[in-house]
Amino acid sequence: MKTLNAGGKPLRYELERKKVKNINCRPKSDGIVYVSASPRVPVAEIERFLVEKADFFFGAFERLKDHEEKSEINTRSVNFLGKEYPVRIIQNSRETAVFDENECRVFTRLPEPENVLSLIKFAVSERFLQLCRELNAEVWEELKTHGLKPPPTQITIKDMKSRWGSCSYTRGHISINFRLAAYPRETVKAVFWHEYAHYWHHDHSKAFYDFLLKYYPDYFKWHEFLKE
Numbered sequence: 155m156k157t158l159n160a161g162g163k164p165l166r167y168e169l170e171r172k173k174v175k176n177i178n179c180r181p182k183s184d185g186i187v188y189v190s191a192s193p194r195v196p197v198a199e200i201e202r203f204l205v206e207k208a209d210f211f212f213g214a215f216e217r218l219k220d221h222e223e224k225s226e227i228n229t230r231s232v233n234f235l236g237k238e239y240p241v242r243i244i245q246n247s248r249e250t251a252v253f254d255e256n257e258c259r260v261f262t263r264l265p266e267p268e269n270v271l272s273l274i275k276f277a278v279s280e281r282f283l284q285l286c287r288e289l290n291a292e293v294w295e296e297l298k299t300h301g302l303k304p305p306p307t308q309i310t311i312k313d314m315k316s317r318w319g320s321c322s323y324t325r326g327h328i329s330i331n332f333r334l335a336a337y338p339r340e341t342v343k344a345v346f347w348h349e350y351a352h353y354w355h356h357d358h359s360k361a362f363y364d365f366l367l368k369y370y371p372d373y374f375k376w377h378e379f380l381k382e
């Protein structure tokens with residue numbers, strides 16, 4: 155990586171020699187311009203071009219960073235169940251993402267933030283759905299040991315604005331907010347208990363909380379947090 159002086163401001167860039175026409179520039183949210191240029195183009199010419207376009211790049215850095223901050227997830231790391239995982243972007247003809255125990259690998263032809271974010275979200279949703287299915291079975295079994303028999307319940311992961319979860323007790327369906335994927339497993343489990351409790355108590359009455367206190371007192375460790 156090299157740093158240029160662009161009107162008193164540092165402009166960082168990374169050059170890759172490739173068989174491309176002229177000069178290709180891709181500013182990214184890390185504040186670096188990724189340049190690919192034909193081996194025929196001299197460095198001095200590339201640098202002159204970068205300095206000339208510096209204002210455009212500085213503007214792009216701001217916009218890209220802003221975009222990442224507004225998103226629930228960014229393109230550098232994934233927060234899953236309270237743990238941070240690095241993201242690795244691999245330029246590839248496939249459009250997919252794999253999220254394993256160590257990292258999230260994004261395979262894409264087009265490593266633009268918006269595209270990368272949607273691929274990360276896809277991979278995180280898949281893994282989160284898996285976890286939710288596990289928790290669903292776990293809570294269901296715990297209810298059964300108390301002699302309660304909840305109906306068979308389907309799980310959906312959704313983007314929700316103001317709720318962590320919702321329960322449709324007539325259809326046997328619980329929806330879980332995608333944002334919960336970033337929180338510890340126990341938090342997600344508390345949401346499951348909350349939604350399951352609605353099978354017996356449809357509102358948030360005293361009886362509803364008494365039910366949770368009786369069958370899952372751990373719920374109250376997360377209650378304050380979930381109310382916010």
Ligand SMILES: [Zn+2]
Nearest residue numbers: 348352357358
């Ligand atoms: Zn509720």
